[in-house]
Amino acid sequence: MAILMGVFLLFLLTIVALVVLVAGAYNSLVQLRNRVKNAWAQIDVQLKRRHDLIPNLVEVAKKYMQHERETLEAVIKARTQAINVSADNLEERVKAENFLSQTLRSLFAVAERYPNLKADAQMMRLHEELVSTENKIAFARQFYNDETTLYNTKIEMFPMNIIAGMFNFQKMPLFEADEEERKEVKIEF
Amino acid sequence: MRFNFLEIKRKKDRYVFLLLLLLMLSYTVGFFVTTYAVLFVARIGFMSGASFPSVIRWVNHQLFHTRLGLQVLLAAVVLSLVSWLLSGFSLRHIVSMFKGYPPEPDDRYHKQFVNIIDEVKIASGIKNIEPRILPDTDINAFTCQDFSGKIVIGVTEGALAKLTRHELEAVVGHEMGHVMSGDVVTTTMFSAIMSVYAAMKEVGLGMLKLGLAGVYSYRSARDRDSRVNIRASRSSGINVLALIGLVVFIISLLWSYLNYMLITLISRQREYRADALAIKIVRDPISLARALLKIKNGHKSVKLITDKTVGALFISNPFTPERLSSGSSLAESLFNTHPPITDRISIVCNIAGVSPDELERQIIAEEKAKIEARSKTGLIFLGDKEDGADFQVDSGADRWMVFLDSAWRGPFTVKELATMGLPPDTFIKREGEEGHSMIQDNPELMMGLFGVSARVEDAGAQDGDEVSGNAKKQVYCPRCRDVLLSRADYEGVLVLACPNCFGVLLDRDHLKKILLRKEVGFSDDIRQWGDKLFSMVEISGKRYEIAPIKREPSFVCPVCGDRKFGAKQETISMMYKRVFAKKFPVQVDICGLCGLIWFDKGELEVLQYMFEKKAEEMGVSVEEVWNNIPEIGISWGG
Numbered sequence: 005m006a007i008l009m010g011v012f013l014l015f016l017l018t019i020v021a022l023v024v025l026v027a028g029a030y031n032s033l034v035q036l037r038n039r040v041k042n043a044w045a046q047i048d049v050q051l052k053r054r055h056d057l058i059p060n061l062v063e064v065a066k067k068y069m070q071h072e073r074e075t076l077e078a079v080i081k082a083r084t085q086a087i088n089v090s091a092d093n094l095e096e097r098v099k100a101e102n103f104l105s106q107t108l109r110s111l112f113a114v115a116e117r118y119p120n121l122k123a124d125a126q127m128m129r130l131h132e133e134l135v136s137t138e139n140k141i142a143f144a145r146q147f148y149n150d151e152t153t154l155y156n157t158k159i160e161m162f163p164m165n166i167i168a169g170m171f172n173f174q175k176m177p178l179f180e181a182d183e184e185e186r187k188e189v190k191i192e193f
Numbered sequence: 194m195r196f197n198f199l200e201i202k203r204k205k206d207r208y209v210f211l212l213l214l215l216l217m218l219s220y221t222v223g224f225f226v227t228t229y230a231v232l233f234v235a236r237i238g239f240m241s242g243a244s245f246p247s248v249i250r251w252v253n254h255q256l257f258h259t260r261l262g263l264q265v266l267l268a269a270v271v272l273s274l275v276s277w278l279l280s281g282f283s284l285r286h287i288v289s290m291f292k293g294y295p296p297e298p299d300d301r302y303h304k305q306f307v308n309i310i311d312e313v314k315i316a317s318g319i320k321n322i323e324p325r326i327l328p329d330t331d332i333n334a335f336t337c338q339d340f341s342g343k344i345v346i347g348v349t350e351g352a353l354a355k356l357t358r359h360e361l362e363a364v365v366g367h368e369m370g371h372v373m374s375g376d377v378v379t380t381t382m383f384s385a386i387m388s389v390y391a392a393m394k395e396v397g398l399g400m401l402k403l404g405l406a407g408v409y410s411y412r413s414a415r416d417r418d419s420r421v422n423i424r425a426s427r428s429s430g431i432n433v434l435a436l437i438g439l440v441v442f443i444i445s446l447l448w449s450y451l452n453y454m455l456i457t458l459i460s461r462q463r464e465y466r467a468d469a470l471a472i473k474i475v476r477d478p479i480s481l482a483r484a485l486l487k488i489k490n491g492h493k494s495v496k497l498i499t500d501k502t503v504g505a506l507f508i509s510n511p512f513t514p515e516r517l518s519s520g521s522s523l524a525e526s527l528f529n530t531h532p533p534i535t536d537r538i539s540i541v542c543n544i545a546g547v548s549p550d551e552l553e554r555q556i557i558a559e560e561k562a563k564i565e566a567r568s569k570t571g572l573i574f575l576g577d578k579e580d581g582a583d584f585q586v587d588s589g590a591d592r593w594m595v596f597l598d599s600a601w602r603g604p605f606t607v608k609e610l611a612t613m614g615l616p617p618d619t620f621i622k623r624e625g626e627e628g629h630s631m632i633q634d635n636p637e638l639m640m641g642l643f644g645v646s647a648r649v650e651d652a653g654a655q656d657g658d659e660v661s662g663n664a665k666k667q668v669y670c671p672r673c674r675d676v677l678l679s680r681a682d683y684e685g686v687l688v689l690a691c692p693n694c695f696g697v698l699l700d701r702d703h704l705k706k707i708l709l710r711k712e713v714g715f716s717d718d719i720r721q722w723g724d725k726l727f728s729m730v731e732i733s734g735k736r737y738e739i740a741p742i743k744r745e746p747s748f749v750c751p752v753c754g755d756r757k758f759g760a761k762q763e764t765i766s767m768m769y770k771r772v773f774a775k776k777f778p779v780q781v782d783i784c785g786l787c788g789l790i791w792f793d794k795g796e797l798e799v800l801q802y803m804f805e806k807k808a809e810e811m812g813v814s815v816e817e818v819w820n821n822i823p824e825i826g827i828s829w830g831g
């Protein structure tokens with residue numbers, strides 16, 4: 005009787021311990037996932053800001069660049085695409101935003117040929133805002149990638165992979181760095 | 194890269210603790226030396242005829258065998274703790290010493306700096322960074338941080354005007370490097386403590402002067418009256434005061450140098466480290482090298498910051514420009530908070546893989562090309578409908594004929610007349626009528642043209658507004674009277690300009706900013722105009738002969754003029770006709786009350802052209818030309 009009680013108690017304790025462990029693991033995964041979501045929110049703010057700036061930019065650029073219709077239209081099209089991707093489909097959004105970055109870069113490359121446009125005070129202000137937004141996106145993306153890598157590694161490792169599978173934690177997409185990004189510099193003193 | 198915050202915090206704590214230990218040591222030594230010296234001097238002074246060994250014996254006894262020694266030690270420890278804590282919360286005090294101000298969001302150059310700080314906030318995860326602008330025209334930047342963790346990063350107007358965005362990013366990266374490596378708190382505290390020593394030196398000097406003055410007056414009194422019955426103790430009391438003052442002065446001097454040396458020794462490497470971190474953060478060593486080169490080349494200009502104790506906080510110490518090159522003596526490098534800037538440049542250039550000379554040639558060539566490519570567009574209106582900048586047409590108003598150049602011309606509206614700069618004795622007549630009169634005989638026209646406006650009754654309503662160049666306030670053109678001034682961009686500065694006559698209203702600070710920046714190009718007309726004004730200065734040298742006077746009455750100041758008239762005071766504040774300065778005889782209108790300056794069309798460009806030409810001729814920077822102007826706004830006699 006006493007032995008049975010002991011076994012039963014042991015069994016109960018094991019169950020409780022297991023539940024506590026799983027709950028702890030689950031909570032830590034939720035925490036990590038929230039951090040990834042926060043990091044994404046930071047990017048999101050900047051992406052929205054970029055969407056808001058582009059119509060003004062095109063408006064000002066139009067005055068000086070009548071012969072660059074295609075470049076301007078490409079930017080507008082890329083922006084519309086980026087806005088219309090559903091907010092939940094991260095992978096698609098990442099793709100669309102990267103494409104928008106490319107078209108913007110080519111727009112600024114073309115604008116170099118128009119000194120009057122470059123000297124326009126409104127253009128200067130818009131350009132500065134866009135450059136800053138691009139930088140902020142880049143930094144926020146670094147932050148997002150760091151958090152996501154941490155999360156993705158965690159849900160792939162034993163025993164977290166079991167819990168992640170049980171509660172349907174899925175891997176998050178990473179932002180691919182594009183070629184234009186600045187390379188890390190080696191420092192030797 | 195991501196930053197390891199625990200690591201940063203640990204380093205910071207170590208530095209701060211080290212500073213406390215150093216502080217206690219220096220306070221204890223300093224207190225004992227001071228007390229010893231004061232006791233010694235006092236004993237000698239009061240006990241005339243006492244032998245030296247006996248005095249020393251007495252002082253030793255007082256200091257080491259009574260409670261006094263313990264008290265001095267206690268006082269030193271307590272005071273070092275107090276000053277350590279105080280200095281840890283002294284951010285406000287230090288920042289206020291620089292006369293810095295928050296960036297103006299409307300200023301294009303300021304906005305860029307604010308943006309860079311925002312980017313750094315995202316990159317580092319550190320949120321409480323406050324951007325500041327210093328009025329200094331030199332290229333420099335500083336950072337400080339106190340115990341509350343709040344960080345201030347500031348740059349000078351000169352840095353904003355002369356550095357490219359990438360270079361500014363590198364400079365801000367350098368400042369963030371100080372934050373990352375945790376040395377900024379110590380440097381901030383050190384600067385705060387140094388300013389205490391500076392104050393002590395002043396007190397000592399004051400006592401010395403007071404004592405000496407007392408001796409002098411006592412002596413002169415004795416000489417005059419040949420009285421000897423003045424108590425001897427009084428003279429010795431004065432002598433002691435002077436001596437104690439001298440001792441305090443010398444000791445605080447030595448003491449501050451000792452501390453200075455200690456701090457430079459423990460933080461010898463911190464500038465190199467911040468440069469390295471800047472490269473890691475911004476990933477652009479060439480821009481950092483270029484910024485350092487520009488700092489080195491621009492170091493000859495005049496400094497506006499007066500307190501030397503804060504030099505260690507800057508990217509390049511503003512007070513030791515002569516120690517820019519390597520190879521200075523050991524004594525010099527002991528007292529220098531920064532390593533020679535040429536050493537820093539060569540290290541950064543090494544990382545970037547370029548030679549400093551090559552980079553310098555590049556910068557010079559670039560600056561030349563930039564000047565040639567300057568745009569001709571000066572004033573650019575930022576059409577903002579909210580501000581009511583729309584042109585107002587006065588329909589149905591009376592129209593007038595004007596007798597000009599021996600013929601009747603017109604008809605003109607009152608608004609149009611106001612732009613023509615007519616003197617009050619001009620003949621006028623109503624359109625379609627015969628009888629003519631002078632402007633000055635017609636109160637309605639006097640009202641409309643010169644000063645007293647029809648808006649007097651609503652002047653009281655505006656009373657709550659701030660008097661400033663604020664774009665939100667409705668300000669009317671002083672020349673066109675009923676045309677609202679509108680927001681415009683000139684050299685990145687947000688100015689108020691008239692869309693009708695293209696005049697610009699400016700205060701001195703913003704004018705100086707405009708003169709520093711070099712975006713606007715000059716047309717041939719502007720160049721000729723400027724050269725003509727230069728030649729006038731050369732021919733006569735007498736200021737009332739230098740410029741043709743605009744024959745028109747003074748304007749009422751558009752900001753404070755009407756208001757004073759309507760609401761509170763009986764006087765109208767006028768804008769006086771002045772030449773800008775003796776050597777720059779551009780005619781401007783300056784308000785006698787608020788000092789705002791009105792530039793008619795082209796006058797701002799001419800002034801800018803003349804400043805740059807003068808700077809080029811003298812081989813100095815524009816800011817040096819500005820600093821050498823004795824007086825702004827000179828009347829031309831009469």
Ligand SMILES: [Zn+2]
Pocket residue numbers: 670671672673674676691692693694695696
């Ligand atoms: Zn006007």
Ligand SMILES: [Zn+2]
Pocket residue numbers: 750751752753754766784785786787788789
């Ligand atoms: Zn005024």
